[in-house]
Amino acid sequence: MSERIGVAILGSTGSIGASTLDVLQRHPDRFRVAALTAHRDVEALFRQCLTYEPDVAVLADADAAERLRERLRASGRSVEVLAGVAGLEHAATLPEAAYVMAAIVGAAGLLPTLAAARAGKRVLLANKEALVMAGPLFMAAIRQHGAELLPIDSEHNAVFQCLPPDFAHAGLAAVGVRRILLTGSGGPFRTAPLAQLAEVAPEQACAHPNWSMGRKISVDSATMMNKGLEVIEAHWLFEAPTAAIEVVVHPQSVIHSMVEYQDGSVLAQLGNPDMRTPIAHALAWPRRLASGVAFLDFARLGTLEFQAPDLARFPCLRLAFAALEVGGAAPAVLNAANEMAVQAFLDRRIRFTDIAAVVEHVLEQVSVSAAGDLAAILEGDLEARAVAGRWIAAWALEV
Numbered sequence: 001m002s003e004r005i006g007v008a009i010l011g012s013t014g015s016i017g018a019s020t021l022d023v024l025q026r027h028p029d030r031f032r033v034a035a036l037t038a039h040r041d042v043e044a045l046f047r048q049c050l051t052y053e054p055d056v057a058v059l060a061d062a063d064a065a066e067r068l069r070e071r072l073r074a075s076g077r078s079v080e081v082l083a084g085v086a087g088l089e090h091a092a093t094l095p096e097a098a099y100v101m102a103a104i105v106g107a108a109g110l111l112p113t114l115a116a117a118r119a120g121k122r123v124l125l126a127n128k129e130a131l132v133m134a135g136p137l138f139m140a141a142i143r144q145h146g147a148e149l150l151p152i153d154s155e156h157n158a159v160f161q162c163l164p165p166d167f168a169h170a171g172l173a174a175v176g177v178r179r180i181l182l183t184g185s186g187g188p189f190r191t192a193p194l195a196q197l198a199e200v201a202p203e204q205a206c207a208h209p210n211w212s213m214g215r216k217i218s219v220d221s222a223t224m225m226n227k228g229l230e231v232i233e234a235h236w237l238f239e240a241p242t243a244a245i246e247v248v249v250h251p252q253s254v255i256h257s258m259v260e261y262q263d264g265s266v267l268a269q270l271g272n273p274d275m276r277t278p279i280a281h282a283l284a285w286p287r288r289l290a291s292g293v294a295f296l297d298f299a300r301l302g303t304l305e306f307q308a309p310d311l312a313r314f315p316c317l318r319l320a321f322a323a324l325e326v327g328g329a330a331p332a333v334l335n336a337a338n339e340m341a342v343q344a345f346l347d348r349r350i351r352f353t354d355i356a357a358v359v360e361h362v363l364e365q366v367s368v369s370a371a372g373d374l375a376a377i378l379e380g381d382l383e384a385r386a387v388a389g390r391w392i393a394a395w396a397l398e399v
């Protein structure tokens with residue numbers, strides 16, 4: 001039997017983490033779990049350790065890591081337990097893991113994901129915020145260290161599948177690409193009366209019509225900030241000029257994205273909205289692997305619809321394009337402000353419509369560095385969080 005490929009899963013207790021483990025356990029002859037990491041959910045990571053027997057388990061929270069260590073010791077398991085960012089970076093660079101699933105949510109994923117790139121891993125990138133914050137730096141690390149970058153975000157995975165294998169070397173123009181068409185469902189409020197948006201509750205924002213996801217990305221989908229982050233992600237991932245990236249609203253989430261070529265051809269990738277398809281694709285690339293996803297039934301599908309995005313309804317999409325235009329640390333500032341605002345909305349401290357307002361104020365107030373080095377990015381992130389925190393406190397609703 002050939003050697004099994006070790007996989008480290010950063011963010012294993014989340015939605016992408018669970019889908020990744022689901023695909024891996026279908027192929028025990030090909031893969032083994034080398035590392036599992038999470039924020040502070042001791043119980044969830046403990047159960048995963050019993051099932052998957054990784055070499056290393058990491059909790060970002062040090063107290064939680066200590067509790068996990070004790071539980072594993074008591075159960076007689078020999079799993080090395082580490083804590084903090086250093087622990088996450090250790091998991092991301094483990095010699096036993098050739099593949100790293102980067103599925104931490106938000107800016108917290110940046111350093112470990114970057115560490116995986118620098119260690120020359122096959123990086124399965126779900127953590128789009130890392131690329132939004134540090135696109136040029138991250139892409140340079142991938143190239144310099146001979147790492148492989150496979151997009152997990154369904155749109156980018158679809159685009160990747162619709163591009164020829166040499167696109168990264170040749171460039172999009174040379175391979176005849178005219179536009180990248182990123183599809184997005186428009187989320188749960190695509191047709192809701194605009195006047196109601198100020199009153200929507202977190203549960204409504206998290207109830208996505210087609211996808212089941214973590215809470216942060218669910219809210220991002222409802223504001224369409226998710227699509228804005230994905231435009232920035234596509235810009236770096238495919239070296240695509242901003243003018244060559246277009247967002248198309250497609251409520252059924254069956255076409256996951258498209259690439260238009262100079263000759264008028266449009267290639268699309270279709271499938272049921274289930275993240276196990278892009279995960280299996282990235283694990284098996286350039287081959288294919290059974291994922292457990294139900295196959296499409298076109299007769300049942302019936303109709304596929306398309307619309308232009310409504311920027312008045314979704315101001316976050318406009319703000320993301322604006323941040324990309326400014327460049328430097330501006331996308332990191334946008335991302336940090338959005339993370340703060342989404343958390344405040346989930347905590348019922350601000351209204352849904354305040355999310356875009358917070359992001360817009362922060363983008364206006366924080367003077368962004370044109371430099372794109374890690375120090376400038378982390379500084380932009382911190383300052384944006386401080387400014388956002390002040391606005392949120394000033395606007396906080398009575399609870």
Ligand code: NAD
Pocket residue numbers: 010011012013014015016017037038039040041060102103104105106108126127128129152153154211212213214215216217275
């Ligand atoms: P989730 O909230 O379900 O899971 C997040 C994971 O990250 C958990 O394991 C959590 O413990 C861990 N985590 C959170 N904060 C952390 C911290 N400070 N330090 C260390 N670990 C931390 O999120 P998700 O929906 O699985 O999304 C993960 C990433 O994948 C996000 O960047 C999201 O945008 C992206 N993504 C998700 C989907 C989806 O369908 N869920 C689709 C495309 C892209």
Ligand code: MG
Pocket residue numbers: 153154155230
């Ligand atoms: Mg996506």
